[in-house]
Amino acid sequence: xxxxxxxxxxxxxxxxxxxxxxxxxxxxxxxxxxxxxxxxxxxxxxxxxxxxxxxxxxxxxxxxxxxxxxxxxxxxxxxxxxxxxxxxxxxxxxxxxxxxxxxxxxxxxxxxxxxxxxxxxxxxxxxxxxxxxxxxxxxxxxxxxxxxxxxxxxxxxxxxxxxxxxxxxxxxxxxxxxxxxxxxxxxxxxxxxxxxxxxxxxxxxxxxxxxxxxxxxxxxxxxxxxxxxxxxxxxxxxxxxxxxxxxxxxxxxxxxxxxxxxxxxxxxxxxxxxxxxxxxxxxxxxxxxxxxxxxxxxxxxxxxxxxxxxxxxxxxxxxxxxxxxxxxxxxxxxxxxxxxxxxxxxxxxxxxxxxxxxxxxxxxxxxxxxxxxxxxxxxxxxxxxxxxxxxxxxxxxxxxxxxxxxxxxxxxxxxxxxxxxxxxxxxxxxxxxxx
Ligand SMILES: NC(=O)c1ccc[n+]([C@@H]2O[C@H](COP(=O)([O-])OP(=O)(O)OC[C@H]3O[C@@H](n4cnc5c(N)ncnc54)[C@H](O)[C@@H]3O)[C@@H](O)[C@H]2O)c1
Numbered sequence: 341x342x343x344x345x346x347x348x349x350x351x352x353x354x355x356x357x358x359x360x361x362x363x364x365x366x367x368x369x370x371x372x373x374x375x376x377x378x379x380x381x382x383x384x385x386x387x388x389x390x391x392x393x394x395x396x397x398x399x400x401x402x403x404x405x406x407x408x409x410x411x412x413x414x415x416x417x418x419x420x421x422x423x424x425x426x427x428x429x430x431x432x433x434x435x436x437x438x439x440x441x442x443x444x445x446x447x448x449x450x451x452x453x454x455x456x457x458x459x460x461x462x463x464x465x466x467x468x469x470x471x472x473x474x475x476x477x478x479x480x481x482x483x484x485x486x487x488x489x490x491x492x493x494x495x496x497x498x499x500x501x502x503x504x505x506x507x508x509x510x511x512x513x514x515x516x517x518x519x520x521x522x523x524x525x526x527x528x529x530x531x532x533x534x535x536x537x538x539x540x541x542x543x544x545x546x547x548x549x550x551x552x553x554x555x556x557x558x559x560x561x562x563x564x565x566x567x568x569x570x571x572x573x574x575x576x577x578x579x580x581x582x583x584x585x586x587x588x589x590x591x592x593x594x595x596x597x598x599x600x601x602x603x604x605x606x607x608x609x610x611x612x613x614x615x616x617x618x619x620x621x622x623x624x625x626x627x628x629x630x631x632x633x634x635x636x637x638x639x640x641x642x643x644x645x646x647x648x649x650x651x652x653x654x655x656x657x658x659x660x661x662x663x664x665x666x667x668x669x670x671x672x673x674x675x676x677x678x679x680x681x682x683x684x685x686x687x688x689x690x691x692x693x694x695x696x697x698x699x700x701x702x703x704x705x706x707x708x709x710x711x712x713x714x715x716x717x718x719x720x721x722x723x724x725x726x727x728x729x730x731x732x733x734x735x736x737x738x739x740x741x742x743x744x745x746x747x748x749x750x751x752x753x754x755x756x757x758x759x760x761x762x763x764x765x766x767x768x769x770x771x772x773x774x775x
Contacts, residue, residue: 379707381448382407384437384461386419387572389475390452393503393700394419397450398426400701402708407432409440412572414551435553437461441468448499448707451475455588456561456581459484463491463770466498473703475503477591478717478724480561480583483760483771485721486747490774492717499706501713502720504595505699506672510691515661515670516600518677524663527601530639532593535656536585538577538645541568543621560767569621577622577645584624585643587727593659594632595723596670597639600661605722605744606632606639611734617646630730641730732758 379402383390386408397403405423408431410416416433424430434440441449441464448471451461459479465472479485492500506512519527545565548554554566562580564570569578576582576589586594597603613628626645631638650656658671667678672695677687699715706713725747732755733740741750749755763769 377708378402378404379447379704380404380406380445381450382409382440382443382446383419383431384409384440384449384451384465385453385457385475386410386415387412387452389503390415390450391419391422392696393450393452393473393475394423396696396700397704399694399697400704402704404429405431406446407434407440407443409434409437411435411556412549412552414549415572435556438464441465441470446470448472448703454557454575454581455480455583457557457559459488459770460560460767462488466491466495466500469495469498471499471703471707473501473503473700474720476595476720476724477583477587477727478502478720480581481759481761482725482728482747483769485724487770487774489717489721491770497710499703499711499713500717501699501703501706502715502717503699504592504715504720504723505695506592506596507599507715508693508695508698508702509596509672510693511670511673511675511689512596512600514689514691515668515675518668518675519600519661519663523666523677524661524668525665527637527661527663529637529662530597530601530659531642531662532590532597532639532659533642533655533657534585534589534593535650536589536643536645537647537649538585538618538622538626540618540621541571541574543567543569558764560763560765560769561761563764577624579623582624583728583731584622584628585645586628586630586641586730587624590641590643591723591727593657594639594641594726595720597659597661598634598723598726600659600670601634601636601639603634603636603639606634606726606729606742607744608633608739608741609726609729609733610739611730613734625734628734630733632726632730728759 381403383394383405394405404427408416408419420431420433449465451458451474455477458474462472462474479488545567548566564580577584582588609632611630613625615625616627618626629642631640658669660667660669666680669676673692674690703713729740729742736755738752740752740755743750
């Protein structure tokens with residue numbers, strides 16, 4: 341294919357937008373009759389994103405939040421207040437998700453707990469016959485993910501949507517089409533990064549807030565001393581919960597790269613990095629590069645959580661696809677085609693998408709229409725496994741070879757051990773519970 345002139349290029353964009361129209365109309369297509377039948381949902385975890393998800397569900401329409409659950413009483417009260425104001429009825433409040441799941445009439449749950457607490461409520465909700473919207477990353481470890489995939493397969497009538505909402509971004513979708521049409525020729529490499537200067541809190545151990553049951557918050561994971569740096573929101577950079585910047589945030593761009601290129605699981609994974617600047621303050625790498633070799637082309641990731649932003653701040657957060665004939669850089673609401681050749685004119689497209697609302701609308705409409713949503717458990721497991729292998733490769737200091745069929749690291753027993761974390765106390769790892 342020849343390099344595009346401007347008219348052809350705009351035509352491509354228009355075609356891409358037209359291809360998106362079924363998605364765009366998802367929320368709008370909800371008929372007044374079906375929207376009138378309100379889906380009764382429960383929220384598990386109502387910190388920051390639990391309420392972002394609840395607002396997205398209201399925006400999508402046709403829901404009633406009948407129950408909320410959180411191990412922090414303060415979050416529970418605050419969210420119940422907001423929901424009562426929004427919908428005119430106060431939801432029931434629970435500390436334990438098991439009690440919420442037992443509520444008669446409940447149809448679906450939205451799980452927005454930190455990562456150490458995704459697998460157990462997810463599997464329990466499916467077993468109770470509920471539909472599940474679960475936040476990313478799918479699981480804390482690979483074996484949990486396998487148990488979650490098995491639970492979804494055993495309950496095919498329940499809808500699952502995993503919170504990789506960037507899949508709804510028109511910019512990412514247009515780039516997928518643009519690449520599929522051959523405009524870059526063979527894509528040789530993709531590179532993703534999110535430059536982020538972490539705002540750190542006090543890492544010194546202190547008593548948890550009176551309203552928070554810290555033991556339950558840590559749950560099946562390790563019981564670590566509470567500090568502001570490992571508590572609400574900040575847990576992302578803690579190894580026993582968020583597992584760091586690649587696992588928590590970079591996972592969105594690894595997911596998008598994989599989907600845009602139509603790739604499955606990586607074949608090999610290597611990583612370098614460490615705590616070069618923020619040692620003693622966080623427990624995951626502040627500087628990291630990872631290289632994932634997939635069948636079609638490698639995807640690399642790099643991050644740095646300190647210092648200044650990129651030379652060009654525009655590229656702080658995005659993916660570049662390098663092709664033999666040109667490159668594309670893409671982020672949530674913008675993409676740039678960089679044709680090959682010195683000084684070739686770049687073509688910039690800005691497209692705003694309310695990805696969170698579209699992703700939630702797709703989940704709710706799938707429930708109404710008895711079909712599946714687009715981000716399935718198995719697909720989310722592929723992305724989550726990819727970033728987990730990145731973290732394991734860094735930990736063991738070796739390049740890993742992944743057998744996707746067997747879901748095993750080949751020839752590296754130490755790395756294999758990290759595919760499953762030990763569960764604490766009376767909690768039983770769902771993968772071990774399967775056998
Ligand atoms: N899709 C996205 O773009 C996006 C953005 C932000 C966060 N997230 C995801 O949303 C989830 C929550 O993140 P957040 O930023 O809201 O964190 P947060 O710390 O603000 O909130 C988490 C809440 O879960 C509660 N919780 C912990 N254990 C619980 C349990 N066993 N039962 C009930 N509640 C429990 C906490 O008390 C807290 O209120 C994470 O999985 C995160 O990765 C996704």
